[in-house]
Amino acid sequence: MRPQKVIDKEMLSGLTDVFRSKGYEGASLNDLAQATGLKKASLYHRFPEGKQAMANAVMDHTGKWVEDNIVKSLLDADESPQQRLKNGLSNIKMFYDEGNKDCIFRALSMQAGLTLFAEQIKEGMDAWVSTFTAIGLALGQPEQDAHNNAVQALIEIQGSLIVSRGMNDITVFENTLKNIEVRYLKE
Amino acid sequence: MRPQKVIDKEMLSGLTDVFRSKGYEGASLNDLAQATGLKKASLYHRFPEGKQAMANAVMDHTGKWVEDNIVKSLLDADESPQQRLKNGLSNIKMFYDEGNKDCIFRALSMQAGLTLFAEQIKEGMDAWVSTFTAIGLALGQPEQDAHNNAVQALIEIQGSLIVSRGMNDITVFENTLKNIEVRYLKE
DNA sequence: GTCTATAGCTAGATAGAC
DNA sequence: GTCTATCTAGCTATAGAC
Numbered sequence: 001m002r003p004q005k006v007i008d009k010e011m012l013s014g015l016t017d018v019f020r021s022k023g024y025e026g027a028s029l030n031d032l033a034q035a036t037g038l039k040k041a042s043l044y045h046r047f048p049e050g051k052q053a054m055a056n057a058v059m060d061h062t063g064k065w066v067e068d069n070i071v072k073s074l075l076d077a078d079e080s081p082q083q084r085l086k087n088g089l090s091n092i093k094m095f096y097d098e099g100n101k102d103c104i105f106r107a108l109s110m111q112a113g114l115t116l117f118a119e120q121i122k123e124g125m126d127a128w129v130s131t132f133t134a135i136g137l138a139l140g141q142p143e144q145d146a147h148n149n150a151v152q153a154l155i156e157i158q159g160s161l162i163v164s165r166g167m168n169d170i171t172v173f174e175n176t177l178k179n180i181e182v183r184y185l186k187e
Numbered sequence: 188m189r190p191q192k193v194i195d196k197e198m199l200s201g202l203t204d205v206f207r208s209k210g211y212e213g214a215s216l217n218d219l220a221q222a223t224g225l226k227k228a229s230l231y232h233r234f235p236e237g238k239q240a241m242a243n244a245v246m247d248h249t250g251k252w253v254e255d256n257i258v259k260s261l262l263d264a265d266e267s268p269q270q271r272l273k274n275g276l277s278n279i280k281m282f283y284d285e286g287n288k289d290c291i292f293r294a295l296s297m298q299a300g301l302t303l304f305a306e307q308i309k310e311g312m313d314a315w316v317s318t319f320t321a322i323g324l325a326l327g328q329p330e331q332d333a334h335n336n337a338v339q340a341l342i343e344i345q346g347s348l349i350v351s352r353g354m355n356d357i358t359v360f361e362n363t364l365k366n367i368e369v370r371y372l373k374e
Numbered sequence: 375g376t377c378t379a380t381a382g383c384t385a386g387a388t389a390g391a392c
Numbered sequence: 393g394t395c396t397a398t399c400t401a402g403c404t405a406t407a408g409a410c
Contacts, residue, residue: 003393004393004394005394021297021298022212022297022298022299023210023212023213023297023298025210025212025213026210026213026297026298028384028385029387030384038393038394038395039394039395039396040386041387041388041389041394041395041396041397042393042395044386044387044388045393045394046393050386050387051386051387102297105349105353106293107297109349110208110209110210110213110294110297111208111209111210111213112209112213114352121353122353122355125354126354151350154346154350155342155347155349155350155359155363156342156343157346158345158346158349158350159342159344159345159346159347159349160342160346162296162345162346162349163338163342163345165296166292166296166308166309166311166312167313168305172342176342189375189376190375191375192375192376215402215403215404216403216404217402217403225375225376225377226376226377226378227405228377228406228407229375229376231404231405232375232376233375237404237405238404238405
């Protein structure tokens with residue numbers, strides 16, 4: 001068999017960059033081909049189901065990255081809850097490139113994308129809420145508070161990315177992460 | 188002169204629905220024609236500069252609506268600051284149809300749209316922050332707090348719309364508005 | 375001012391050589 | 393497995409009749 005010109009990991013990285021910055025309809029096959037270094041026909045060889053399958057793969061890949069990095073650091077049993085929170089928020093900051101990169105949930109949740117990826121977006125958001133709820137509980141918050149605080153953290157991360165982009169000021173995102181940390185640790 | 192088949196206000200309403208739900212690239216001329224009840228060529232008669240001019244008109248029209256309704260109710264000198272806040276948040280809830288409709292800022296701030304409408308998005312967000320800052324000051328908040336709280340309110344509104352959509356649960360948006368009100372009024 | 379018809383282009387997707 | 397070449401459908405935009 002002829003070897004892959006571009007390994008899966010690099011290809012997924014390119015696809016992810018395009019979908020998260022342009023959204024589903026905004027991402028053209030030419031964009032995706034250029035970002036991966038493959039020709040359109042080669043992309044179709046890897047994804048016979050086409051563009052939707054490419055976006056699905058990006059969602060899965062991103063979910064795994066979040067699981068292996070952000071979730072893992074937030075739930076790491078070897079660290080104190082306080083340290084886990086700091087590590088997790090630090091990884092979140094990296095994940096969004098200090099606020100310079102968009103969230104794939106947001107990018108794929110405009111009308112056409114939303115109908116195609118609703119399930120994965122909901123699952124992904126549920127996972128974030130569960131993880132933040134767990135750390136709230138570990139820090140001694142009552143269960144209802146832990147859940148509410150988790151939803152609130154998700155809201156603030158998503159909102160601050162939008163506002164950072166709109167106002168062209170990534171300190172909005174950075175301050176939000178700092179506020180989340182302070183709020184969790186002072187309770 | 189032959190009369191307009193559809194008056195400007197109705198036409199803009201249709202254009203707005205499409206752009207805010209589908210984004211800039213996702214909104215096709217066929218979508219826009221259908222939503223307005225005009226044919227494509229008639230839309231081009233009204234907007235010789237094309238699709239971008241249509242989106243610009245939507246931004247201007249939305250800005251005016253926000254100015255005439257949300258900003259006005261938040262700054263209305265005949266009411267107490269407390270009542271103004273309640274009225275303003277109530278109008279915001281209506282503006283987003285209880286959390287069922289997307290924000291035009293978000294819809295137009297994906298890559299292609301962002302480069303085209305960056306200025307208007309920034310101006311619009313600045314206006315929201317200024318308005319909320321004013322009500323914070325009227326409620327006795329120190330200037331720096333009033334500004335931070337205003338940015339925070341914008342973040343939470345934007346974020347809760349994303350999370351409401353993603354988790355398919357508009358109570359997230361409703362709770363966020365309630366929380367903003369409670370937080371402002373208890374200080 | 376609105377319409378039908380269509381130009382010119384790019385989209386997503388496929389065929390078949392290598 | 394990757395490529396060039398191509399298909400069809402949809403896109404934005406325009407021409408010209410009424």
